[in-house]
Amino acid sequence: MEYTPNDNRYDGMEYRRCGNSGLKLSAISLGLWHNFGNVDPFTNIRYILLTAFDNGITHFDLANNYGQPAGSAEENFGRIMGKDLHPYRDELVVSTKAGYYMWPGPYGEWGSKKYLVASIDQSLKRMGLDYVDIFYHHRPDPHTPLEETMATLDLLVRQGKALYVGISNYRAKDAAEAIRILNGMGTPCLIHQPKYSMLDRWAEHELLPLLGHAGVGCIPFSPLAQGLLTDKYLNGIPSDSRAGRKLENGAIREEAITEEAILKAKQLAVIAKQRGQNLSQMALAWILKDQRISSVLVGASKPSQITDSIKCLSNYQFSEEELGRIDGILNGD
Numbered sequence: 001m002e003y004t005p006n007d008n009r010y011d012g013m014e015y016r017r018c019g020n021s022g023l024k025l026s027a028i029s030l031g032l033w034h035n036f037g038n039v040d041p042f043t044n045i046r047y048i049l050l051t052a053f054d055n056g057i058t059h060f061d062l063a064n065n066y067g068q069p070a071g072s073a074e075e076n077f078g079r080i081m082g083k084d085l086h087p088y089r090d091e092l093v094v095s096t097k098a099g100y101y102m103w104p105g106p107y108g109e110w111g112s113k114k115y116l117v118a119s120i121d122q123s124l125k126r127m128g129l130d131y132v133d134i135f136y137h138h139r140p141d142p143h144t145p146l147e148e149t150m151a152t153l154d155l156l157v158r159q160g161k162a163l164y165v166g167i168s169n170y171r172a173k174d175a176a177e178a179i180r181i182l183n184g185m186g187t188p189c190l191i192h193q194p195k196y197s198m199l200d201r202w203a204e205h206e207l208l209p210l211l212g213h214a215g216v217g218c219i220p221f222s223p224l225a226q227g228l229l230t231d232k233y234l235n236g237i238p239s240d241s242r243a244g245r246k247l248e249n250g251a252i253r254e255e256a257i258t259e260e261a262i263l264k265a266k267q268l269a270v271i272a273k274q275r276g277q278n279l280s281q282m283a284l285a286w287i288l289k290d291q292r293i294s295s296v297l298v299g300a301s302k303p304s305q306i307t308d309s310i311k312c313l314s315n316y317q318f319s320e321e322e323l324g325r326i327d328g329i330l331n332g333d
């Protein structure tokens with residue numbers, strides 16, 4: 001069926017300026033790590049993506065290795081770009097990344113110029129795009145000089161293959177160095193993509209202060225801890241959940257659904273209910289309360305999860321008392 005977008009798609013979404021740049025991101029972005037590969041039903045993929053766009057999500061996050069098999073999330077996104085979203089390319093921010101294993105031999109992963117140049121060309125081809133809006137180095141490379149990796153990001157911008165660049169999974173010290181090198185080349189680092197959620201707060205100590213100070217945006221990934229910070233595991237492991245499906249490729253495993261994690265989720269769900277939210281909405285709101293956060297990067301296996309998660313935007317203010325109670329639960333007090 002031909003796609004006609006919702007005319008009111010921009011009404012319910014908030015758009016945040018990404019660091020000191022001119023680019024605004026939707027406060028909720030959608031990631032295509034799981035559920036968008038060739039092993040997943042294409043009709044569901046299409047429905048999730050169009051539901052996101054219809055609800056004001058303008059930013060879609062990919063990587064060379066997303067989907068099973070690797071690369072198929074970009075291919076499927078490309079199919080939907082070609083079929084449905086092509087007329088709206090200028091309303092979209094599409095990001096992709098390179099850094100993890102993608103093809104055999106010495107040039108198929110990490111951070112060399114050889115790998116990054118080949119990878120972005122492959123990604124553009126799979127997605128059928130002329131350029132991506134954001135190209136990330138996906139993880140730090142201990143063996144390639146940071147200057148080489150950052151010079152390649154700068155090159156890709158100058159070649160017009162990416163409009164902006166970012167880094168992901170860099171610790172604060174390495175991020176500071178990458179930001180300094182990129183600034184020196186006149187291609188500022190737009191954004192950092194760290195893992196950050198109520199259950200993994202490492203970024204708060206050094207990374208967020210650094211990004212805030214440097215005017216670099218921040219888009220946390222796995223904000224729902226892959227589903228642990230939702231209501232879905234409170235009474236067992238559903239067979240159609242990410243943990244229940246026993247997926248490979250970094251997906252949450254049954255062993256991670258511990259009694260301790262469930263107890264915390266149940267206690268947090270009580271506070272969420274008092275705030276008029278469910279646990280997922282409160283977990284996302286808790287991240288968005290910080291204005292240094294440009295957007296929060298969710299995953300979804302169903303369109304209804306998108307419309308549910310977006311409701312977090314109606315309340316991301318927390319009282320000191322709520323924050324204290326949440327800290328108490330997270331610290332296991």
Ligand SMILES: NC(=O)c1ccc[n+]([C@@H]2O[C@H](COP(=O)([O-])OP(=O)(O)OC[C@H]3O[C@@H](n4cnc5c(N)ncnc54)[C@H](OP(=O)(O)O)[C@@H]3O)[C@@H](O)[C@H]2O)c1
Nearest residue numbers: 031032033221222223224225226230241242298299301305
């Ligand atoms: N840079 C990196 O190294 C890196 C690493 C990981 C992820 N990422 C990016 O971050 C994105 C998000 O990561 P993630 O998928 O782990 O994020 P997440 O939002 O923590 O987890 C997504 C999962 O949570 C469940 N969910 C989402 N919304 C829900 C709702 N409203 N109610 C109930 N359950 C809900 C779904 O699980 P079910 O499938 O069980 O329904 C969904 O698949 C990825 O797609 C990718 O773009 C980047």
